[in-house]
Amino acid sequence: MTVARPTGFCFGVERAIRMAKQGKKKYGRVYTLGELVHNPLVLEELEREGIRAVRDVRRAGDGALVIRAHGCPPGVLNRCQEFGIRTIDATCPYVHKVQSVARRLKEQGYEIVVVGERNHPEVKGILGHSGRAGRVYTPRMRLKGAKVGVVAQTTMSAERFREAVAKLSRFRYTELRAFDTTCKEVTARQEAAARLAQKAELVIVVGGRNSANTSRLAEIVRAAGKELAYVERASELPYCALSRRTRIGVVAGSSTPAWVVREVVDFARNPVKEDRK
Numbered sequence: 001m002t003v004a005r006p007t008g009f010c011f012g013v014e015r016a017i018r019m020a021k022q023g024k025k026k027y028g029r030v031y032t033l034g035e036l037v038h039n040p041l042v043l044e045e046l047e048r049e050g051i052r053a054v055r056d057v058r059r060a061g062d063g064a065l066v067i068r069a070h071g072c073p074p075g076v077l078n079r080c081q082e083f084g085i086r087t088i089d090a091t092c093p094y095v096h097k098v099q100s101v102a103r104r105l106k107e108q109g110y111e112i113v114v115v116g117e118r119n120h121p122e123v124k125g126i127l128g129h130s131g132r133a134g135r136v137y138t139p140r141m142r143l144k145g146a147k148v149g150v151v152a153q154t155t156m157s158a159e160r161f162r163e164a165v166a167k168l169s170r171f172r173y174t175e176l177r178a179f180d181t182t183c184k185e186v187t188a189r190q191e192a193a194a195r196l197a198q199k200a201e202l203v204i205v206v207g208g209r210n211s212a213n214t215s216r217l218a219e220i221v222r223a224a225g226k227e228l229a230y231v232e233r234a235s236e237l238p239y240c241a242l243s244r245r246t247r248i249g250v251v252a253g254s255s256t257p258a259w260v261v262r263e264v265v266d267f268a269r270n271p272v273k274e275d276r277k
């Protein structure tokens with residue numbers, strides 16, 4: 001069995017969780033604006049420690065509100081200030097960088113194209129920093145601006161970003177500037193998933209089903225035509241598939257705790273039938 005590296009939380013997720021826990025010790029009551037990470041097991045653990053997700057900043061009351069690693073539009077921070085809500089900004093520094101590139105492009109009069117998922121909170125945050133100049137990339141989009149700046153959601157694959165830039169460069173502009181803001185941590189996991197998919201008969205992808213970066217790993221395995229088991233924890237592993245396969249690979253999303261990966265690897269090495277599929 002091969003376990004892809006890197007594994008466990010990425011730097012940005014680990015930092016956000018640490019900041020939320022430190023905030024709890026310091027302020028007593030801490031809330032996160034939306035789910036801190038897209039992993040139900042991590043959310044359960046945080047809830048046990050009294051750190052809950054809220055949708056409205058006013059729910060934080062006199063506690064503290066954690067801005068998650070995905071970041072948020074500037075309007076959210078303004079609202080917090082307006083209501084006197086204390087904030088703990090756990091936006092990943094790599095996401096901060098995309099936001100600041102977007103702000104600079106806006107100030108310099110560029111039309112901004114974000115290559116990413118329209119409904120992902122990180123993309124909503126980047127669009128917020130782009131103001132009226134920002135749009136989400138679609139293959140059929142038509143641009144009118146003379147100057148265009150392109151940025152990527154950090155969890156986008158570098159390949160998709162390059163494809164988008166290549167399509168956009170077919171239009172005539174005075175200037176097209178592309179900023180590859182994809183996260184190298186995410187790229188490393190995607191490359192590891194692609195390598196594993198070449199060698200393994202079955203690839204186990206471990207992570208939250210609503211996690212963008214974990215879903216992307218699953219897509220890579222599917223695209224390689226390999227058997228895929230996408231699980232959030234070991235109890236979901238398919239016993240039959242495991243017992244039939246010898247070349248098994250394991251890869252995990254950046255919001256998947258290391259202990260879950262260990263649990264999955266232990267079970268995959270010694271599958272026990274019990275009530276499994």
Ligand code: SF4
Nearest residue numbers: 010012092094154183
């Ligand atoms: S995946 Fe990269 S950008 Fe996203 S939180 Fe982790 S380190 Fe930051």
